[in-house]
Amino acid sequence: MDDIADKLQKEILNGIKKRYSAVFIEHWQNPRNWGIMDGADGYGKITGPCGDTIEIALMVRDGVVDKCTFDSDGCGTTVACASIVTDMVTGRTIIGARRVTESAIVDHCGGLPDEDLHCALLAAKTLHKALDDYEEKKKEVWKKYYSK
Ligand code: FES
Numbered sequence: 001m002d003d004i005a006d007k008l009q010k011e012i013l014n015g016i017k018k019r020y021s022a023v024f025i026e027h028w029q030n031p032r033n034w035g036i037m038d039g040a041d042g043y044g045k046i047t048g049p050c051g052d053t054i055e056i057a058l059m060v061r062d063g064v065v066d067k068c069t070f071d072s073d074g075c076g077t078t079v080a081c082a083s084i085v086t087d088m089v090t091g092r093t094i095i096g097a098r099r100v101t102e103s104a105i106v107d108h109c110g111g112l113p114d115e116d117l118h119c120a121l122l123a124a125k126t127l128h129k130a131l132d133d134y135e136e137k138k139k140e141v142w143k144k145y146y147s148k
Pocket of ligand 1: 048050051052074075077078116118119122
């Protein structure tokens with residue numbers, strides 16, 4: 001029985017390897033920075049048309065993203081895209097973080113199947129909402145203490 005389960009698992013993984021890059025599979029299997037921080041400098045939450053939600057929280061120090069975390073109730077692709085975003089923006093300036101778009105995520109993944117592109121779009125949009133929130137809070141510091 002174990003042989004059949006092992007064989008099946010290998011076949012599934014081989015199918016995944018044909019469709020996704022090693023970078024993507026690594027994030028899919030071991031998502032980074034999962035969990036929303038309290039007192040974030042920037043926070044965004046979006047539910048896509050598919051019903052999946054991504055939340056992204058940022059800590060910014062001297063204009064550089066010091067820490068970025070996420071949460072999601074979405075599928076493996078959504079979680080992997082959000083995880084990739086957190087890795088891509090950490091250490092970047094705010095301007096650099098704004099360059100993390102859907103296409104930048106797809107490039108970082110070494111491409112994605114067409115049916116998964118909306119997951120990268122949702123991750124990018126959520127990041128940009130968190131960056132907008134950061135900019136907003138910077139203008140009116142008191143807001144930080146009355147939001148997530
Ligand atoms: Fe919903 Fe990917 S399936 S964002």
